[in-house]
Amino acid sequence: MxxxxxxxxxxxxxxxxxxxxxxxxxxxxxxxxxxxxxxxxxxxxxxxxxxxxxxxxxxxxxxxxxxxxxxxxxxxxxxxxxxxxxxxxxxxxxxxxxxxxxxxxxxxxxxxxxxxxxxxxxxxxxxxxxxxxxxxxxxxxxxxxxxxxxxxxxxxxxxxxxxxxxxxxxxxxxxxxxxxxxxxxxxxxxxxxxxxxxxxxxxxxxxxxYPPVDLPVTKTVEPPKVRNVVNRFVFDASKIAKLKAIVGSKIENPTRVELALALLCSCAISAATDNSSSKGGGASQLRSALLIQAVNLRRRLMSPLPPARSTGNLSSVFAMSIAEGMEKDLVLLVSMIRRVKTEYFNSCAVESVGNQFRSFIIKTTAEFRKSSTEEAAKVYPCSSWCGFPIYEADFGWGKPVWVTAADFVLTDVIILLDTRDGLGIEAVVSLEEHEMAALERDQKLLAFARINPVVGPVMIRP
CATH class of the missing domain: 3.30.559.10 (Chloramphenicol acetyltransferase-like domain)
Structure with a gap:
């Protein structure tokens, strides 16, 4: 013990x-x-x-x-x-x-x-x-x-x-x-x-x-009224390769982020659907889900800025609507994530100057905010930190043995990070308690991800 x-x-x-x-x-x-x-x-x-x-x-x-x-x-x-x-x-x-x-x-x-x-x-x-x-x-x-x-x-x-x-x-x-x-x-x-x-x-x-514009000010984000649980789901490189072999026969070279995100969304929506059905006496009250993914725009603009000149926020989000039943088709989810992301990046590259760009971002943001308020819609904010040099922070006593996201205030959140070897993915997921319990039992997810695995083995000093 x-x-x-x-x-x-x-x-x-x-x-x-x-x-x-x-x-x-x-x-x-x-x-x-x-x-x-x-x-x-x-x-x-x-x-x-x-x-x-x-x-x-x-x-x-x-x-x-x-x-x-x-x-x-x-x-x-x-x-x-x-x-x-x-x-x-x-x-x-x-x-x-x-x-x-x-x-x-x-x-x-x-x-x-x-x-x-x-x-x-x-x-x-x-x-x-x-x-x-x-x-x-x-x-x-x-x-x-x-x-x-x-x-x-x-x-x-x-x-x-x-x-x-x-x-x-x-x-x-x-x-x-x-x-x-x-x-x-x-x-x-x-x-x-x-x-x-x-x-x-x-x-x-x-x-x-990119000067600010006249928009309503959001000073706070209300924490969830339900109890949320945070868990780590780790996709090792070997498991990602197996997942890629399954999906890759129909989609050209899917990325590890696309694969992990699609599988997590599929299983999370299934867990929410089951939870909704139990509350509704057998009939699911969940009609749609909305995936909101944050993206780094630094290399996507028509005139990319070097990192040293772009300190602050230079990121945005795209939204993808997932209709009831779509979550069961993993290949479809991967292809949708890729298509919506590609279309968004292409639009950013074309519109990345002056007022047109700001209008484009405001329009897309307003669209997903409207969709997220629809009745029976489940919203999953996601951010991928894969590829960022989070394991390079050496203060003089070696690089970190582990970097992870801490507990969240919000629920239904998915954060993706690199594992220490840079090949796998650690997903930190926050869900409502009953939905997390269902996710932990989902064999489709457990075939490719481990729940809260050891970071070591690390020897305890004598």
């Missing part, structure tokens, strides 16, 4: 401010059109790091040195990524870059990290995973104020978990990876007489290229 770890003890809470004051000319950061469309939510990510230090040093000393390096390097990184140290004001289209700082919490947990990695079903399912983010942190709320919050949790073995909450209004996943890897590179140079030079090409100027 694996004992769940106790609640982390928060031992310090402080503000980390930029090492260099933000110039007056940068004190107001205007949000762009794409920032404006981004949902007012926080993305909680967990980075797990093993302790590779020599046993000549005590665990306490190792943890103290690492945390000191994290704070010093974060302070330096914030001088470049200065909006993250600011605050969202009453004006929903600006960030006040007042150097108020990033909330930085230090905590410790009375267990060894390998015990969690070897038994994530017991060590991180639901409650224990939430414990790495205290209840009063911003990711539990959707009201916007502080763009970034960090918690470092030290384990008895010297390993650590780095929990990061970042506002989607300020950074999308591409920009977040640029920030976290810049922070990590800064930390890795400490003590080596190397000064990482700021990237002067980095500009928060997307509002100049």
């Amino acid at each position: 694996v004992l769940l770890p106790g609640k982390p003890e928060v031992i310090s809470r402080e503000m980390v401010r930029p090492s260099t004051a933000t110039p007056d000319c940068h004190r107001i950061h205007s949000l762009s059109f794409f920032d404006q469309l981004a949902p007012p939510i926080y993305g909680p990510l967990l980075y797990f790091y093993l302790n590779h230090e020599s046993h000549r040093y005590s665990v306490a000393d190792i943890a103290e040195n690492k945390i000191r390096a994290l704070k010093v390097s974060l302070s330096e990184a914030l001088s470049t990524y200065y909006p993250l140290a600011g605050r969202m004001g009453d004006d929903p289209l600006t960030v006040h870059c007042n150097d108020e700082g990033v909330i930085f919490l230090q905590a410790r947990m009375n267990t060894e990290l390998p015990a969690i990695l070897n038994h994530p079903d017991a060590g991180l399912r639901d409650e224990a995973r939430k414990l790495l983010f205290p209840d009063d942190l911003c990711y539990k709320s959707t009201s916007l104020s502080s763009p970034l919050v960090v918690q470092v949790t030290s384990f008895e073995c010297g390993g650590m978990a780095l929990g990061i909450c970042v506002s989607h209004k300020v950074l999308d996943m591409s920009s977040f990876c640029s920030f976290i890897n810049y922070w990590a590179a800064t930390a890795s140079t400490l003590g080596h007489n190397i000064k990482l030079q700021p990237d002067h090409r980095l500009e928060f100027t997307l509002a100049t290229l």
Whole structure:
């Protein structure tokens, strides 16, 4: 039997401010059109790091040195990524870059990290995973104020978990990876007489290229009224290859994201249909489903922008309606995802200038929002983080052994991430409790995915 770890003890809470004051000319950061469309939510990510230090040093000393390096390097990184140290004001289209700082919490947990990695079903399912983010942190709320919050949790073995909450209004996943890897590179140079030079090409100027428009302001996203459960479904490379062999005979070279997303949607909709039937006394009340997938536009526009020049949100969404019964045909779902995505990207490339582009994005956004409010429609927001360099964040003590999405406020959400080898997919799925129970029993899904598998095996130090 694996004992769940106790609640982390928060031992310090402080503000980390930029090492260099933000110039007056940068004190107001205007949000762009794409920032404006981004949902007012926080993305909680967990980075797990093993302790590779020599046993000549005590665990306490190792943890103290690492945390000191994290704070010093974060302070330096914030001088470049200065909006993250600011605050969202009453004006929903600006960030006040007042150097108020990033909330930085230090905590410790009375267990060894390998015990969690070897038994994530017991060590991180639901409650224990939430414990790495205290209840009063911003990711539990959707009201916007502080763009970034960090918690470092030290384990008895010297390993650590780095929990990061970042506002989607300020950074999308591409920009977040640029920030976290810049922070990590800064930390890795400490003590080596190397000064990482700021990237002067980095500009928060997307509002100049894509200024905001007059749209209704969404300040909060209401959390679900039902209990949601979050689970991990891991598709190993070998299972993806088998799935591809089944679908690939009818669709040319389907991607691993298309395959995993189609299968998850198929099974999730089936679970929702069964749940709806039980509530309706045998007749399904679920008439349609809507898949909403976030997409990175940086390489899709007519004039692509280099990452250093596109810090912020440069992403959008496309929507795909799935009529009742369609979820049973996996090949059909894969082909629909590809077709709708291709049509959307082609339209973006053609319309990616001036008011035409903004009108196109507004029109498509309004269409799926209208569809999502229809009676008996089930909406599944999905975001694929596959291909982003999330495993490259080396702060000087090695790359993370595991990166995963933390608990969600929202339900019916699907997040796809690379596995550590870059070949498989880890899907973090949030569903209503009864629907998740049905999904866990779905043999069609279990033939290709493992539920909450071990991250290791990882040896516990003697």
